[in-house]
Amino acid sequence: MHTVPHHAAGQECKVWAGSGGHAGLGNEVQITVSGEEGVIARKVLYPEGEAEVVSSEFDVPQGELHIAVNHEYTEGALGTRVRVMEWNIWGGGRSAGGQENVEQIIEVIRHENPDVLFTIETYASGEKMLEGINEGLPEHLRYSGIKVTNQAAHQPNDDNLWIFTRYPVIKQYPIISHAGLMSGFHFGGVKIQLPDGQEVNLFNTWLYHDGWAWDAVNQTVGEITYGIPRTYTNAEIVATDLQPRRMQMIRKILYENYPRLLTGDSSPIIMAGDFNTMSAEDWSSRFADAPGHAGLVLQWPVTTLIQEEGFIDTYRWANPDAARDPGSTWSPYHGFGMAPGRIDYIWTKGQEIRVLDSYTVDEMLPEHQNRAVPFYSDHAAVVTDLMIRNRNRLPGGPPQVEHVVPRFQMTATSTSEHAGYEASKAIDGNRDTMWHTEWAPQEPLPQSILLDLGDVYNVTGLDYQTRTDFKPDGIVTGYNIYVSSDGESFMKIADGVWEHDYSPKKADFSAGGVRFIKLEATQGSGNAASAAEIKVRFQP
Numbered sequence: 079m080h081t082v083p084h085h086a087a088g089q090e091c092k093v094w095a096g097s098g099g100h101a102g103l104g105n106e107v108q109i110t111v112s113g114e115e116g117v118i119a120r121k122v123l124y125p126e127g128e129a130e131v132v133s134s135e136f137d138v139p140q141g142e143l144h145i146a147v148n149h150e151y152t153e154g155a156l157g158t159r160v161r162v163m164e165w166n167i168w169g170g171g172r173s174a175g176g177q178e179n180v181e182q183i184i185e186v187i188r189h190e191n192p193d194v195l196f197t198i199e200t201y202a203s204g205e206k207m208l209e210g211i212n213e214g215l216p217e218h219l220r221y222s223g224i225k226v227t228n229q230a231a232h233q234p235n236d237d238n239l240w241i242f243t244r245y246p247v248i249k250q251y252p253i254i255s256h257a258g259l260m261s262g263f264h265f266g267g268v269k270i271q272l273p274d275g276q277e278v279n280l281f282n283t284w285l286y287h288d289g290w291a292w293d294a295v296n297q298t299v300g301e302i303t304y305g306i307p308r309t310y311t312n313a314e315i316v317a318t319d320l321q322p323r324r325m326q327m328i329r330k331i332l333y334e335n336y337p338r339l340l341t342g343d344s345s346p347i348i349m350a351g352d353f354n355t356m357s358a359e360d361w362s363s364r365f366a367d368a369p370g371h372a373g374l375v376l377q378w379p380v381t382t383l384i385q386e387e388g389f390i391d392t393y394r395w396a397n398p399d400a401a402r403d404p405g406s407t408w409s410p411y412h413g414f415g416m417a418p419g420r421i422d423y424i425w426t427k428g429q430e431i432r433v434l435d436s437y438t439v440d441e442m443l444p445e446h447q448n449r450a451v452p453f454y455s456d457h458a459a460v461v462t463d464l465m466i467r468n469r470n471r472l473p474g475g476p477p478q479v480e481h482v483v484p485r486f487q488m489t490a491t492s493t494s495e496h497a498g499y500e501a502s503k504a505i506d507g508n509r510d511t512m513w514h515t516e517w518a519p520q521e522p523l524p525q526s527i528l529l530d531l532g533d534v535y536n537v538t539g540l541d542y543q544t545r546t547d548f549k550p551d552g553i554v555t556g557y558n559i560y561v562s563s564d565g566e567s568f569m570k571i572a573d574g575v576w577e578h579d580y581s582p583k584k585a586d587f588s589a590g591g592v593r594f595i596k597l598e599a600t601q602g603s604g605n606a607a608s609a610a611e612i613k614v615r616f617q618p
Contacts, residue, residue, distance in 0.1 A: 087138050087139060087140045088137070088138065089137070089138050090135050090136070090137055090138075091135070091136060091137075091138050092132050092133050092134070092135055092136075093109055093111055093119075093132070093133040093145055094130055094131070094132050094133075095107065095109055095130060095131050095132075095133075095147045096129050096130030096131070097129065097130075102125075102127075103125040103128070103129070103130075103131065103149060104125070104148075104149030104150045104151045105124065105125075105150055105151060105152045105156060106122065106123075106124060106149070106150040106152070106156060106432070106465075107122070107123045107124075107125060107131050107147065107148070107149050107150075108120065108121070108122050108123075108146075108147070108148045109121050109123070109131065109133040109145070109146070109147050110145070110146045110147075110148075111133060111136055111143060111144070111145050112143070112144040112145075112146075113139040113140075113141055113142075113143060113144075114139070114140075114141045114142070115139070115364050116364060116398070117398040118136045118137070118139065118398060118399050119133050119134050119135070119136035119398065119399070120133070120134075120395070120396075120398060121133045121134045121434075122432045122433065122434055122465065124156070124465070134396075134397075134435075136399065136402070137399065137401075137402050150473060152471060152473070154471065155274065155468075155471075156465065156467055156468070156471055157272075157274065157276065157430070157465050157466050157467035157468045157471070158272040158273060158274055158276065158465070158466050158468075159434070159463065159464070159465055159466075160193045160194060160272070160278075160463075160464045160465075160466050161190070161191065161192045161193050161194070161461065161462070161463050161464075162192060162193070162194045162195075162196075162348060162350065162392075162424055162461070162462045162463075162464060163187065163190055163192035163194070163195045163196070163459055163460070163461045163462075164195075164196045164197075164198075164350040164351060164352075164422055164423070164424050164459065164460045164461075165183075165187075165195070165196070165197055165198070165422075165439075165455065165457065165459035165460075166197075166198040166199050166284075166352040166422060166455060166456075166457035167183055167197055167198070167199055167200065167203070167454070167455050167457075168199055168411075168454075168455040168456045168457065169199055169201060170199065170200060170201030170202050170203040170235075171183045171200075171203050171207075171454070171455070172201075172203070173455070173456070174411060174451045174453065174454050174455060174456075175449065175451055175454075179451075179454055180203055180206060180207070180210075181210070182442075182443075182446050182454055183207070183454050183455070184206075184207055184210035184211055185443065185446075186439065186443060186454065186459070187207070187211050188210075188211055189443060190439065190459070190461055192242075192461065193243065193244050193245065194241070194242070194243045194244075194245070194270075194280060194348065195211075195221070195241070195242040195243070196239075196240075196241055196280075196282045196350040196351060196424075197239070197240045197241075197242070197282075198238060198239060198282070198284050198351055198352045198457075199238060200227075200237055200238060200239065200240040201235055201236060201237065201238065202234055202235045202237065204223055204225055204237060204240045205223070207223070207240075207242070208221060208222075208223035208242060211242065219244060220244070221242045221243060221244055222242070222243060222244075222247055223240060223241075223242045224240065224241045224242075224243075224247060224250060224268050225237050225239075225240055226238075226239035226240060226241060226253075226262060226266035226267065226268075226282050227239045227240075227262045227263050227266070228253070228262060229253060229255075229261060229262045229263075231261075232261075232262065232263055236263065238263045238264075238284055239262070239263070239264075239265075239266060239282040239283075239284060239351075240282070241267070241268055241280055241282050243268075243270055243280070245270040245271060245272055245273075245278075246270060246271050247268050247269070247270055248269050248270065248271050248277070249268060249269040250267075250268045251266060251267050251268060251269070251339045252339075253266050254334070254335045254338060254339070256330055259323060259326055259327060259330065260323075260327050260330060263284070264283065264284050264285070264286075264327060265281065265282070265283050265284075265327075265331050265335055266281065266282060267279060267280050267281035267282060267336075267339070267349075268280050269343075269345065272466060272468075274468045275468070276345075276346075276430065276466060276467075276468045276469060277345040278345055278346050278347075278348060278466060279336075279340060279343070279345050279346070279347045279348070280347075280348050280350075281331075281336060281347065281348070281349040281350075282350060282351050283331065283349060283350065283351030283352070283353065284351055284352050284354075285323075285324045285327050285328065285351075285352070285353045285354050285355065285380070286322065286323035286324050286327060286354065287354045288321075288322055288323070289317075289318040289319070289320075289321045289322060289324065290318065290354075291315075291318045291319060291324075291354065291355040291356050291378070291421070292356065292408055292415075292417065292419040292421060294310050294314070294315045294318050295315060295356065295374070295376070295417045295419075296415040296416050296417040296419070297309060297310070298310055298315060298372070298374065298417075299370055299371070299372040299374065299416040299417040300416040302372040302373065302374075303372055303416060312374065312375070312376060315374075315376055316376050316377060316378055316379060318355075319355050319378060319379045319380045320379070324353075324354065324355060324380050325379055325380060325383075328353075328380045328383055328384065329383070329507050329508070332383060332384065332387050332507070333484070333485045333486065333507035334484065334485070334486040336349075337482075337484040337485075337486070338484055338486060338487075341481070341484065342481065342618040344428075344479035344481070345428070346426065346427060346428025346429075346430045346431050346466060347389075347425075347426065347427040347428060348424065348425070348426050348431075348464075349389065349424075349425045349426075349427070350423065350424040350425065350460075351422070351423070352421060352422050352457065353380065353381070353421060353422070353423055354421050355378055355380045355381060355421060356376065356378050356381070356419070356420065356421065357378065357381050357391060357394060357400075357420055357423075358376070358377050358378040358379075358381045358382040358385070359381070359385070359391065359394055359400070360394065360400040360404070360405075360418070360420060361374060361375060361376035361377075361378060362375065362377075363375045364400075365400045365401055367401075368400055368401035368404070369401065369404070369418075370404065370416060370417045370418045371417070371418075372417075381423075384425060387427075388427050389425040389426065389427045390425065390426050390427065390431075390433065391423060391425060392423075392424045392425065392426055392433045392436045392462040392464070393405050393420070393423065393424065393436040393437075393438070393460060393462065395433045395436070396433050396434070396435050396436040396462070397436060397437075400418075404418035404420065405418070405420045405438055405460075406418040406419050406420055406438070406440070406458065407419065407420055407421055407422040407438055407440070407457050407458040407459075407460060408420075408421050408422075408456070408457060408458075409456045409457065409458075410440040410441070410452060410453035410455075410456075410457075410458050411451070411452055411453045411455060411456040412456055421457075422457055422458070422459075422460050423460065424436070424460050424462045426464065429467075429469075429472065430466055430467040430468070430469050430472065431464055431465075431466055431467070432464065432465040432466075432467065433462065433463075433464060434463040434464060434465055435462070435463040436460065436461065436462040436463070437460075437461055438458045438459065438460055438461075439458055439459040439460075439461060440453065440458035440459075441453075442454065480538055480539075480615045480616070480617065481615065481616055481617070481618060482613050482614065482615055482616075483531050483532075483535060483537075483613070483614040483615075483616055484532075485505050485506070485507050487531070487532030487533065488505050488529055488530060488531055488532055488614075489502070489505075489529075489530045489532070490502050490504055490505050490513070490527060490528065490529050490530070490612075491527070491528050491530075492513060492515075492525065492526065492527040492528065493525045493526050493527075494515040494516045494521040494525045494607075495513060495514065495515065495516060496514050496515065496516050496517055496518065499511075499512060499513055499514035499608070500513065501513045501527050501528075503610075504527060504609040504610070504611060504612045505529065505611070505612060507611070508611075509543060509546045509610045509611055510546065510547075510610075511610070512545050512546075512547075512552075512608050512609060512610045513527055513607075513608060513609050514545070514552055514606065514607070514608040515552070515599075515606045515607045515608070517551070517606060520605065520606065522605050523599055523600060523601065523602055523605055523606070523607060524558075524598050524599060524600045525598070525599055525607050526596050526597060526598040526599065527596070527597050527607075527609065527612070528565075528594060528595075528596045529594065529595045529596075529597075529612065529614060530565065530593065530594055531592065531593055531594065531595065531614060533593070534563065534591055534592065534593050535592055535593075535614070535616040536588075536589070536590045536591070536592070536616055536617050536618075537561065537587070537588070537589050537590075537592045537595065537614055537615065537616050538586065538587070538588055538615045538616055538617055539584060539585055539586040539587060539614075539615040540559060540584070540585045540587075540595065540597065540612065540613070540614055540615070541582060541583070541584055541611075541612065541613040541614075541615065542554065542576070542582070542583040542584070542585070542597070542609060542611075542612055543582050543583075543609065543610045543611040543612070544579075544580045544581070544582075544583070544608070544609070544610060545580075545608045545609075545610050546580070546610050548580060550603055550604060551602075551603055551604030551606045551608070552602060552603060552604060552606040552607055552608030553576075553578055553579070553580070553602060553603040553608070554576060554583075554597075554599040554601070554602045554607050554608075554609070555575060555576050555577075555578050555601045555602055555603065556573075556574075556575055556576075556599070556600040556601030556602070557572075557573060557574060557575075557576065557585070557597060557598060557599055557600060557601075558570055558572070558573045558597075558598040558600060559571050559572040559573065559585055559587065559595065559596065559597055559598070560595070560596040560598065561589045561592045561594065561595055561596075562592070562593065562594040562595075562596070563591050563592065563593050563594075564593070564594075565593065565594045568594070568596060569589075571587045571589050572585050572586075572587040573600075575601075578603060595614055597609075597612065
């Protein structure tokens, strides 16, 4: 890490890194440039014998620059470069100009040359697109097309989600539906195998559009800009994620669907699609004064939840300055409006994945610009270049992945709970709800919460999230943990003391054949106990 004084504020710069002829660069090099407010540029590079590497361009802020260059030296091939593309093509690609437009969308896809393509609103164009993108390709570069939305109710014209890939598909996951909420129209996926044997899970996603998030932001930015009284408060804007379905849908996806499909499978994940909401990172206080933000700070709950589950927003990782690179995907057809509308994403999860670059496609190819329409779809496409490392070639060998018992199969009871603060609230995936012991009248400690894991596991620990409303009572500071295979006979496996603060807590232990875990609060602030969330870790 180097701290660099400079006189280049406001200028566009790059960072060059080289060995100076004294030693070779590593097989993998990562350059990270940070200012006082956070990361402003980063780049993962593979020198392949070159004497120097160069970061992406960035606008130099006031204050000091911190530059870190990390090298990894590994013999042999590191993994597979994979280009991923996501595109909502709007009404089967026909809404901006019928079959001619579909043909031109195929040309754009061939121009971008993705290895994996996620399409949304594919609507009866999947087979034609597959034929078109495969035309003239040699066998080893040809795509297979997977109709994710394959339920009979959506055939033949509402097959929303498709995945196209050049890699062998070794599994298509069954659709998990939730009555009245979501089906294969909204989420589903496959597993592929890369040439080096590394497996990757692919999931395509469409979250409900009503409660139109961008519209409320765009209107508010316009009102602030022109001095018009505001229609919406900040709270009302972000509440568009809560009504009517988006928050419910992402909770099902994160806490039930993909955990149920991937139980015991630690392969990396690519989850892409049209999420119909905005980025909490883009709308943080750091970028309140960015163009089109009008001072707004908006903690978008859907994207916050995705990031809390360990997913990386690949566009923002590769382009960390939201003022310089807004990445709007809504709408190159209708106009980008007053506020940037980044509602399409490629998310990744897994220690094997490196983000190399990411950009949007929002302009027509030169040969198509004589048409009367401004773009092929009401959404821009997102393209991300990845290096997917082979886990067996990671430094130190394959990562030891700890799994979390899926919430959907757990149940919870307690020795004490206040009405509305039942034990089930500690495993519902919502940090805004909680279990709390009875306070009217107060039932003093010790009190306990008992988790039925729904199956037998080799457990390795428990994670405890304190209440997140930051009120003083109920923070567990002293605890015992018991385990059982039958729910009748319990053995104490751990005890300890946690700090009296609101940070997440952990208890590490090891026990095999466990079906039930009891967390007993022996001490707590206000002589009470509470838990916003409890997770149980295990090894398959």
